[in-house]
Amino acid sequence: MNRQTRIFQAIKEMGADTGATASQIARNLQLDRANVSHDLNNLYKEGKLKKSKGRPIYFSLEENGDKDHILSKIDTFTQKNPSLHVAIEQGKAAILYPPKGLHTIIMGETGAGKSMFARMMHSFGLESGRFSNDFVSFNCADYSNNAQLLLSHLFGVKKGAYTGAVDQEGLIEKADQGILFLDEVHRLPPEGQEMFFKFLDDGTFRKLGEADQERSAKVMIICATSENAQSSLLQTFIRRIPMVITIPPLRERSEKERYEMIKDFFKEEAIQLGKEIFVSANTLYSFLYYPCPNNVGQLKNDIQLACARAYADFITEKKERIQINSTDLNAYVREGLAYRDNKPAIQLNHRYYIFSKQAEDAPMIEDPFEQTQNIYDLIERKHHELTDKGLPKNEINTLMDHEIEQSFTQYINSVKQKLDTADLLKVIDVKFIKLSEKIIQYAEERLQKRFDNKITLGLALHIHTSIERLKLGKEIMNPKLNSLRTFYKQEFWVALESLRLIEEDLKVNLPIDEAGYLTMFFKSEHMGLPEESREKVPVIVMMHGNSTASSMADTVNQLLNENYARSIDMPLHMSTAAAYESLKKMALKIKTKSGLLLLVDMGSLVSFGEKLQEDLGVPVRTIDAVSTPHVLEIVRKAVLGYSLDELYGELMTADYQVAKNPVNHDQPAKLAIVTACLTGHGSAKTIKNALKKYLSYDKNNFEFISINISERTEAARLIHTLSKEKRIVCIVSHFHLTDQYPQFSIEDVVRLKGIKEIQTLVDQEQIYLSMEETLHHHLEKLDARKIVPDIRRFLETVQEHLNTTINKNDLIGIVLHISCMLDRLNLDENPVSYSEKATYIENNKQMFNTLKEILIPLEKKYALTVPDDEICYIMNFFEWALEENQGAKG
Template sequence: MYVQTKKELLDYIEQCTMDFQTEALHRYSANYISREKNISRNLVSQYLNELVKEGILIKINSRPVYFMHRKSLERLYDVKVTKSLFYSIDELMEMLLRSDYCQKDFGKAIGNQLSLSYSVEQCKAAVRYPPFGLPILIVGSTGTGKSYFARLTYEYAVNNKLIDAASNFYVINCSEFKNDSDKLGRLVFGENQDGEERKGMLEMADGSILFFDEVHNLAPDFQERLFIYMDNGRFQRIGEKDRWRASSARLIFATTKKPEEALLKTLLRRIPFVTQMPDLEERSLNEKEELIIFFLKKEAKRIGREVYFSRQVLNILLNYVYKENVGELENVIRMSCAAAYLNSTDDVKLQIMSYHLPATLLSDIKASVEVEDGKEPLIYLADFQRDVSMDRMTSLFDDLLNTFLKYAENEISFEKFLEAGMEHIYAYYDYIVFERCYSDVKVKAIIKVLSSVFEEITDKYAVVIPANCGFVLSRSIYTITQFYASLELWEKRRLEDLNHCLEWLHSKLPQETAVAAEVSSAIKGNLDLQLNQISEIFLILNIKAYNRKLELNDTLGIIISHGYSTAGSIADTCNQLLHFNIFNAIDMPLDTKVSEIALKLKKYILGHAGYRNILLLVDMGSLEEIGKELEDIPNIKIGIINHISTQLVLEVGSRILQRQPMDKYLEEVCKEVHSSCKIISTERKIPTILFTSELGNEAAERIMKLFQHGFSEKRHINLVLYDYYELLKNQEIAQVFSKYHIVCVVGTLDPGFKDVPFISLDDLVTNKGTAYLEKIFVPYLTKKEIDFLEEKIVENFSLQNVVESLTILNADTLLSFVVNAVKRLQALLKCDLNNKTIIGLYVHICCLVERLVTKAVIEARPGEKEFIRKEKQFVSYVNSAFREIQQHYKIQLPDGEIVFLYEYISHNEE
């Protein structure tokens, strides 16, 4: 039931659309409606978008966005509005006014824009060809709509004035003349023999269309006679020797056989257009649903009743495989309506339930039809909203790409993009899993292939691809194949954005890309299905999302439970509710030994290196023993919690997301639910060098990069970047030390940790730093490694190199200005600064100039104003020494920086 406000908005839009005027489009914008109805703009927009998703409104994505009532437009223009999203009002108007969309000739055929679009184009081209059109052969299994198409071609020719309105559509069913070719000859060409003189159908159809159905029954001599007519438009009546007659009848042929089996090569050569009608099973579910509704409406009209049907009926009709295609579907619906009609005592309503369907359908229900008759209210045919799946899908895809564009334009961060992107993906998954009903057989086949693909890839790359991913991905792949043609159109329109997005993802998430590529090629190999670009984007984001959360919170949660799929389903439910993939699952058959599980677990944990905490959630006391078997995995903390339930897992999950320490939440949660837990710590903190700089993280990172050259790929020492000012906060220091074993700090200013050595940048530049390298690194590196580090530091930490790596400005020019400024300052101050101070000043000033040039924010120093007032002499020296630099780079030294120089120089002796 709609809330009142939503209903009010819907009524308003319906009213406005009934009086649709392109000159007054403003009435359809959310802003205008919000003012008119005195409802907040946000709420209006939310409800209108919901109504679009429900298929009741259409949306024009122009600026501003407009919303209109679908049914009112359909009534007004007598057309079927087949989509919910338009990119401009012109696109909508073109659709409303273009004859193709109107329900005339081909416009009536379900699928004319999709699975039948090529056939429509061919029939049109054939009949339009001047002067009298070209013959066309329509090929297809029985009931695919060949005769229907032949007739629509005729209607199209009349509607487009290619043939006269008074013309006719003549049909000859060749199977009736299978054994009497002469009779057919006389019927078609006429006769003039034995005193009988009669016009044939070719003559009668002059200016009309002559349709030969089931042409594979035509005898060769008849075919020969016919192709003479096809060559020059002339023929002879049977029995006439000297007289040639002319006709401009256009010919259409149809057959259920292959063309080369149906007709002589010589005749076939004269038919330039051969079109293939698809089997019903090859067409999309959406089209199948449209056909069902179309035929139900046809019957409702015929019997003059209001038709209602159950969801079960629709599902069975959708899932049944009709060997005789559309024709059989139409028959089935007619028979079902007839059965319901016979049972019915109501003069107004007709209710179709599953037991009204023909027995063949009921006995052949392979599909898992989840909803039973009577469990849901019946669907009223006249209110049935056609499934706007395609629009729903593309609008979700659009949302995803638009969010990406926001990221590309720096409006949101990468994390935010991933988060929002996943929201769109979850919405899409909800839709395909909960709202669509699929033929189980096909989807199951895809799931089967995917699960083996995933298993292999999970092992190979040590990534997490949870059980439900295969489930939704298989449905997604199936959906995409169902909507292939329309998706192609959408992809074409957004090709540039798709490419842009993929390029970004490839460069930002190379590992996820590699895994996705592997999945994609396995799908291609196994299912012969090429994933399209949007699916690739989905896959990369999925892999990232499922693996990202684990990285973020440092905790790998593993549920181990007895039974066939208990652990899996608890993990899936909790991950979905938490919107994060925290938990993985190991299901263990009842007869599995703890040691077997431990082995599996160990392999799994080692494959997911990088987690500091492993949380095992088990269902039986005996499993607590598992922890012991894992004690030899270094540097992890293993928490084990017993007697789990979904609620307990959820509670733990939300605390993990709040980044609470494991010891704390385990203790609290266990107390609450009277469960037991224990923690085994195998932690050996990794030795770490901390890089930090009061000049900012960027400077620290550049120093770290220079340092990195001194280590081989497989170093046993961590290099970690840390914000200087955060480091000074007490709590942060505590965290840093609890997390890392800090070997030394490297940076531009000593943060002053008592027990940790500090290597300053100027020490490194003046090569002093290398003197204590050995002292610091002996416990962690071999002699050879220390020598290598020293060599690389000498090589990389030349002043030129440091300045080059610290700034984007031309290092030569900048350095020469800075050297001069520092020299002049020393002269003015009449002091000799020591080497260390000079290098420190060089580095600091170079970075400062860059920050001023790039207009980075420089924080004020406390008491700076007072200093400037008091130390006038020093300020004037600095300004004089730095005049050239300020003029050249058009910058002004901030007061706080003058204070810094003063303090830095004051510490010269130290």
């Protein structure tokens, strides 16, 4: 009898009415209280037990809970993982099939959960009475190259089978009356598979060295493989395994299933640590949406790693509690935040979620699939998100105005139509429902309109939440109060009277801000507030090409769910005059008085703004060389009501000018460190300031650039554009953007772990910059600013082909040598000679051929041929550097 069955039986023996606490049962059965508490809560979730309110919690039988068979763990697992329903039913059938079950092979990608599924089958076998023995696991990869060792390990050894052999029990005997799990069965060699034939056929076997005695065991074989069984296993072996179960990868599981896994993994860690774990909403989003190629196994490992780091910070007193924020995660996990916008099914409305060591505390973990959202918490969460991004206060206030409207709509929509009064009574007191009905009746009479049932239910929940908030001493504040009072006067007066009804009925005092929320209920059929007194600034995107502008505008409008950005495409055959007339016609149709912002790419379009301003008599601002992230950000702020000057000022900052100014080839390209975050502000600028503080660099030839990465592909394109004007030293970002440059996480900079490495890169690049300046005045034919980068790329390729890394100081010397050599060859000066060239080349043929082949692009670009003698001298550099590397290792 397993532990959960024992606990359920103990509750039955105590009587349906008496009940017992977790401590009492743990004491009576001499079990660990935490384990008892966990099982009691599972029985409660399965509908077998009921529990009392308050503390201590008493568990007793439900009226329908007195059944001989309680819900098995595998059935409970099915409820949380519906995508595995078919696999689980197959597993149960394999276990229950008489007389000893069906041998089974479980197929699935690495980390999909094959081992866990096999153990769950064993657990079901124990619960159903099919097995009485343990689960024996064997990894076939460990013995794949030694057939005799494999045979002895599986079937055992008879004394005297070989010199020094003693009697040894095999895994088959150990697994008698249980399960033998063969993991990575595809690593079993053909002869290893053939060893199983007799046992799979009739359940008999012989030990190694045993010819006169045949043994038998009742063992069910479960195999697991991540390979195609048909191609990696013998057909004669596969035919003896009748049940084939496939476990789907994590990417094919539903969001809710993955969310349940994440919660379970965090609960396991809380129990393991014996302490509460506080997990931020963004952390949960990261784990929910990040690409997880190694499936459930990787997901669990990444969560364990995050918990381990948080625990280390706690015990070293860096943090007051075990707390995990998204900034504590590995960069590849934080990528989940970038995918979140495309998968809005799950809404987490609190900053932190608590995973407790006690099972009774599980309700403290808010479940977005089961609980109705709270307007105050939605607004607070939005405010925290904006504050965490480091946005200035005035921008937060502007954004919050828009967010409150969206949050209210989201709140109303979350109140399901199917939630009738009977259901609502399970959530809140009947007095709130009756009060809501009275208020809605009054509002319908005064406003002469009918309200949908979900408005009544939503209002009841809202009033309940308001009163609970007041009891906790939390503030009720509505930043939209003035605009609501101005634009919805009739609804606002009804809200004030409703406020009086609430205060009289519930004997409370409510702030006038609450009238603002009531007004939002009464005007809820409107899509949004009327236009503010300040007219919004129109944005026109105008670019060369058949669809460049329209594609960019369409992308931005889709991302913002707004039809705001207008566009004009200028095909290459269109004349400048015709293009301007198209722009003027569109501007006249808009009839704007607040001004117009024109976003263009290049050429004659840059001058259109001034002419349009003269013709229309309204202010026009023009920004050139914009990209999709620029347009996205500017349209977002235009929708929020930013003025023309505010919009223009945003785009004309240094951060937005990275792709605008033409390169001056008479001056060396500046070195740059790129910091990137989701907005181009906030954390990116904070990191930029930290780098300025801790790095040593020449301010005359160095700069820091913050960019927006709200769209990853566009961010990569922006970095590519930057690279044509700047010499990028490295990138600092939460998200991996390109393999072209060294990248550091924001955590590396904040914790100063990456500063030393970044400083090394800065020093190295400044040396190369100085070298180029020196060579620029020294070389007679070639441009050092062009040739040095080419030589560096050549040397990177050579190192890759030779599978070695050369000391940076040695590389600088090689760059200097090759630069002078190429310039000398370009001048047709007498070539140098290398003594004993033929012998040297013969002794180092592989390196010589490698260098000769990789030099071809340089030779073609600079119209010259590098003699073998010169290649020998370059080989000398690599030989010396390689010897130094080997000496250092020795």
